[in-house]
Amino acid sequence: MDRRSDCPVACSLDVLGDKWSLLIIRDMGYYGKSTFKDFEKSEEGIATNILSNRLKKMMDHGIIHKEQSESNKLVYHYSLTKKGVDLAAPIIGLSRWAVKYIPEVNDIFNIK
Amino acid sequence: MDRRSDCPVACSLDVLGDKWSLLIIRDMGYYGKSTFKDFEKSEEGIATNILSNRLKKMMDHGIIHKEQSESNKLVYHYSLTKKGVDLAAPIIGLSRWAVKYIPEVNDIFNIK
């Protein structure tokens, strides 16, 4: 569903408004993960078809970039584009909020 | 689905990781909307069952609060709790990102 709104919040949520996209960004930006298997192994347990779908969607939107490994042609590395790197701010915002208000979370990013 | 992760990003996305929750927060915080009908009339067009579900969910999580109107007993006003108000930061983060990277959006919040 695309809402075709011109609101910046609605537009960003059209791309990122689901349970997985921002987690994949987190994995790439904070944990340094880059391969399909890496993302698949994250503790939250994304299904491979959903992972595949989200990677494709974020590539279409220029948030991430895919390239073949030079050492092993069977492996692909995903990385953040500048557009993807700049999602750090909203992600950190969410993280700060959770640390402040959700008791169970660990402040694993040690954000000031 | 609850992932039972202790990551602050994952935990906040368990509550807010969908296309509508943050838009309702936006409507309350930025547009000053407060009634069911107000939210329903937003340009993105949320269905009433979904709206009802999201309001309930965010009330359960203490993000919003509901009270009966004093002037009209048929009307209920939803408002942000402190926990909800503090979602402004991540929402502004998303908004800034969209303004920077998505050409079609209007910078309706005029965020510096």
Add this chain to the structure above:
DNA sequence: CGGGATCCGTCTTGATACTG
């Protein structure tokens, strides 16, 4: 009329098996 609840068809997810 405002605030939902209910029903129903469709689209999306999630779990797992399977393939190049």
Add this chain to the structure above:
DNA sequence: CAGTATCAAGACGGATCCCG
């Protein structure tokens, strides 16, 4: 390793109905 295929279950969207 990096996905695709399959299929059941659930979420969503739209319309309608109900209730005070």
